[in-house]
Amino acid sequence: MTSEAPEEEFSIHWIRDVTEEVLKRNAAVFLISTGKSPSGSIHIGIMREIIIADVIKRELVRTGNDARTMFVVDDYDPVRSFPASVSLNLEDWVGIPYSDVVDEFGCCGSFGAHYANELIETFDAFGVNPEIIWTSKLYETPEMQDAVRICLKHTEVIRDIMIEYVANDFNEEQKERYIESMKNWYPASVVCPKCGHLQAGAKGAITPNRITSYNPESDMVSFECQACGHSDEVTLDRLRIKLVWRVDWPAKWHVLNVTCEPAGKDHSVKGGSYDTGLEVSRRVFDWPGPVKVPYEWVRIGGRDMSTSEGIVFTPRVWLSIAPPELYRYLLLKTDLTRAINIQPERIPDMIDEYERFERVYYGVEDANETRRELAQLVYPLCLSGDLSPEYIPKLPFKFATVISQLADILGHEATLEKCEQALKKQYGLEEVPQEAKALIEPRLERALYWVRGYGSERDRIEITEEVSQDVLSTLTDPDREFLAKVVELLHHKDLDEDSLQSAIFEAARGVGIKDRRAFVVIYRILISRKSGPRLAPFISTLGRGWVADRIASIL
Template sequence: MQPWISRVAEELKARGDHPLVFSTAKTPSGPIHIGFGRELVYCDVLSKMLEAEGWRAVWVFFVDDFDSLKAFPPGIPSDFASQSEYLGRPMYMVPCPYGCCENWSRHFAGEMLKTLPSFGFNPKVYWTHEVYGWNEMKALVRKALIEREKIRNILLEVVTPTLDGKRLEAFKREMEDWYPCLVVCENCGRLMTTKVLGYDPESDLVSYQCQACNHKGEVKLAAWPVKLRWRIDWPAKWALFKVSCEPAGKDHCVKGGAYDTGERILAEVFEGKPPVRIPYEWILLGARAMKTHKGIAFTFTEWLKTAPPEIYRYIILREDPKKHIAFSPERIPQLIDEFERLEAIHFKAEKPSNPVEEALAENVYPLCFPERPPAERPARLPYRFAIILSQLEPLLGKEKVKAKALQVLEKLGGRRPSAQEISEALVRLSLAEYWVANYAEESFKIEITEKVSSEVKASLTEGERAALKELIQMLESKEWGEEELQYQIFELGKKLGIGTKIFQAVYKVFLGRNFGPRLAPFLLSLEKEFVIQRLKEAAREG
């Protein structure tokens, strides 16, 4: 167990909440990225751990579809994105841009929600606009309106010290006639552009003006969509659901941020106990922070097309929440290698190289699986081998590729693989195929030439030809393992005085270029007779 997880678990147990309620939320302003998933992993791990100790845990997830659509992310069809009247409306009131779902939020949230079980996430999902229709939530909106001055003073006390200059002046001006909620305009349907002018508790009427269409009106709070502003919406949900813990991104947890104001408003207005906060850093896509509304995203759906879900949980759990995670899809093979080394260490098949690796194998590895961790070390088709095999279908045919994969699986596992292991190996072939097509660098891509060209033959030196001849003898002498063969090819190059040029020579013979995937698994993935005949053809003089 990571030390911070144990610390948070003890803090939650000390609260004495029955049940312990975990909360997460996401605004579906576009394709939802994996950066948001840190809080999903944390809530899943903590809730399951506490349930195993006899505590009752509930996990709620809010799709914040009552939030306004502020911009169209890249990739939205141009004819839809030209309809600016949708901007400013609550997302549940914006049509689906592709015409396939009930509305905007159902489309983008739905894409993510259907992937959650694959990662082991099973929260109770609430659509925020529906929650705002509940009598209990309406009562909290009324309370916020009645306690407007108290909330306003809290915001001034908490936020003002963190601002200066023009930002401070603008904030003070905004707070002069500030109200804690927004109203959906009866005329244009926008939410973001409305300004509340007053509230009469006796009649339950909220008066407002829309700054987009200039419509003025009054609506009955009980019967019309009225939404709390973000800094008040959050503590209202904490109060309504009696939330015990909610992780949040670092931007919300800074001094004067939404978490600070939320805790004060919850305690002083809604009379609740602030939840345990888990601040977390962002996951970067390359060097950029992922942003749903800007289209900077690697989605959960995309992850499941390229890698197993346990690898995603691994990259989250291996790091402290306060450390950022730099992710790029190009590194997926490396991440899978890392995870499978931890697996080998966990099952005592390999020794850890340092205490950190040992701790990860012991404490983090079991938490990475969507369901229960395996009781014994699984037989796995190495992802890098799958990368090569998945590209050999034009040469070998689909059935031979599958047969080769299962042969490798049985050889590495040292036993007949189970039905589940076979199924996972075949899935891995398709994951690797997708990764190659969409994210692989050129060195991973394979297109075997029909024959050794005359140009390649002419380019081979005497030393390289001699190396190819000895390599033929090596391959004919025995059945090789991947690591042993890789090492012996390297040693052969050293012995003949050509060093790594032996690798370049073999790549040219098969691929027509002097680079390629890791050589030993590449050669072992091909039919042995084909490899030997191709090397003989290249080594032949004249």
């Protein structure tokens, strides 16, 4: 620490604290790692970890360091269960590494590759680009085999660590039983060369193909397959071996030379797998291990996500309804110790908030000193693409939800034209810059997806083929008289929007119905609702001819 005035040095953001911690490692290349086993569709929770890593990397690079990120696909993990969406028969595959399980869709090399790729394909959109490491491949490297050897040679030490960490809060009886069970325990299992199983039994009753002995002199390993009964004794390099979970992690840290790895709360619990891994790093691999960055989970609609229970909100789904920057923003503004709860129905509000924040960064919206300072630090980290030197005006998302629903009626060109007009009006522009235009279509697409999937009834505009009977039955004679006048007005080509609006008021007065009533009648005929978007522009949006025909059809 160079500063001697700590009382002035309050961190303005967690990212500062974390990078400071990481920098203490003085690595030549800072490697920030993340990982996930591809047990099915991978939900957006993992993106919290991946983006945390990305943000740390960006900060390190910004401050002149060499830093990289990595995403480790744990496809060497054995199948424990399948989510309901998978049609494969669990009994056929349980206990076999994901990398050896068939891809039921036939597009990827394996089950593991399939679900990992599904996630990896969204990386670019979210602005992350970690190097991808496949554990199944990593275990084939001589470096990893050496790590396995080191672990087997340190079996005694590892047993001690396991007893110390795992049995820590057992009672005496449990502890004794555990110690007893550890007597002939080795920290590695074997993929049976005959049947391909790494372990036998399903969830709750798993028996791994543990190594039963290891001779450091001859490098001979013996094992017995719990699934098919095959047993053998061969040299280590002739077998596919996998270290047990709590040892597998530190071995990878060692082989890949990981400086820092974020971890969800389940792993980061005091005395949990992360801490065990760090202890293994120290006592077996003789180094401190990575900087631990614990973080809370991401929830969806107030529930935990769970691949196995099918509560899955994937990064791809996110991208279909919201910009990736918003997710990064959400993540950055939330303290690591706090859960992020995605509430899809609130996405339009969140987008508004994010875009206000964006305008603060560009100085086109007022804000106090703290907020501006925060924007300077955080906004660039939110971006998944390049930082634009100038503010690019964004079409208000809520406007997009309305207009995107009218696009079918309006036609593509007219819809875009409408959006450009809205942008011009909102930001007082002469011309809409090319960069802003480019954002319109994706925004419309997302808005439409959002409104269809998550919008409330209020948000949805439905224009029925025909005017419903319910609506027709409420029309009075003066209403019809009024409507006839409106049709006439609509055929007047020389009326601009304002004049049309005025003329409609006049028409209502002319036949003696109340203004309110006049509008209710028109909205009912158009969208079966008693209110809607400001009428004259809305009529222009729908097309005067179309509206005139629609009204005329019921008179």
